[in-house]
């Protein structure tokens with residue numbers, strides 16, 4: 001990386017709406033901009049407690065701290081005058097402090113102001129990616145859309161990620177050690193499944209069918225919103241990390257919420273990953289294993305269009321029966337419907353779905369990653385000139 005780049009300052013603003021996706025995405029991006037593009041990055045976060053779950057080193061009381069080369073700033077309710085950076089990213093359409101917007105407008109050379117949008121596989125994203133949005137005084141804002149197709153901003157993917165993942169997956173010893181560190185003792189011949197999801201009325205039917213299966217399943221459930229449904233099915237209250245319960249062929253184990261890097265390793269170990277939201281959804285794709293997506297629910301069911309858009313892309317290249325099986329499973333899960341028949345049908349196509357998951361991962365990795373695309377967008381907008 002050219003040294004001069006380190007003089008470029010980027011500010012990323014993250015308002016935590018709920019859950020962990022907002023901070024999950026911005027923290028990942030901030031680190032990558034520092035380590036792979038030698039940029040100076042400040043990450044402004046309004047909820048450091050959510051951040052702490054993914055990165056336990058976070059001091060939730062500090063107004064300013066450095067983590068992995070990123071300057072983490074508490075986004076205060078009462079904004080203090082601050083110089084604006086060369087590039088300003090408002091994550092997920094969050095509203096910047098008005099004092100900061102004035103600082104942007106006061107710069108001799110206006111900053112590049114971007115709205116980093118939510119991930120969607122819908123076609124319209126290609127047409128809107130990179131377009132100008134609103135203006136504040138002299139400062140123009142642009143839309144920046146992550147995505148799966150050419151013409152979008154791509155997906156977050158650190159350099160060397162797939163090589164690291166493959167090495168790990170090729171080493172039973174590394175996996176055993178990692179799982180052991182989490183207190184997981186994988187039973188011989190058991191399929192390993194991770195379950196990270198929102199509340200879901202379809203869960204009981206899926207657990208039921210796994211318990212009755214001829215193949216043993218070891219289900220790993222990080223502490224979170226789905227735990228209530230697991231408790232109801234087991235008939236046990238107060239499940240917490242460390243709990244292990246066996247029902248016939250199914251072993252259910254509750255895991256602590258681990259740091260982001262460890263969660264990646266967990267996904268890499270599992271034969272099948274149930275994920276949700278945005279960031280875990282992408283990480284499961286980089287794991288190269290079949291997955292199940294619990295999409296974040298939106299008003300007027302617009303999330304269902306997003307689900308279908310992704311399924312259309314993802315299932316290209318699958319045989320018709322495998323495509324129907326996996327699509328049926330995803331639709332049932334997102335509707336909270338009975339999963340049993342869909343799970344059994346999906347299992348019939350396992351080898352094809354496994355091959356396909358790896359192929360999809362490799363295909364996606366052909367695109368420039370999101371951090372690189374952002375830097376390129378900046379270079380294009382500034383005519384490849386180093387900012388003053």
Ligand code: TRH
Nearest residue numbers: 019020021024222257258259260263277278279280296
């Ligand atoms: O938590 P999510 O549901 O997040 C979001 C938010 O709800 C957001 O408002 C919404 O817009 C978005 O979904 C679509 O799911 P997501 O995106 O997968 O974020 C979870 C993060 O938590 C991700 O970075 C992975 C991380 N994680 C860990 O670090 N450790 C863990 O043990 C687990 C289970 C997850």
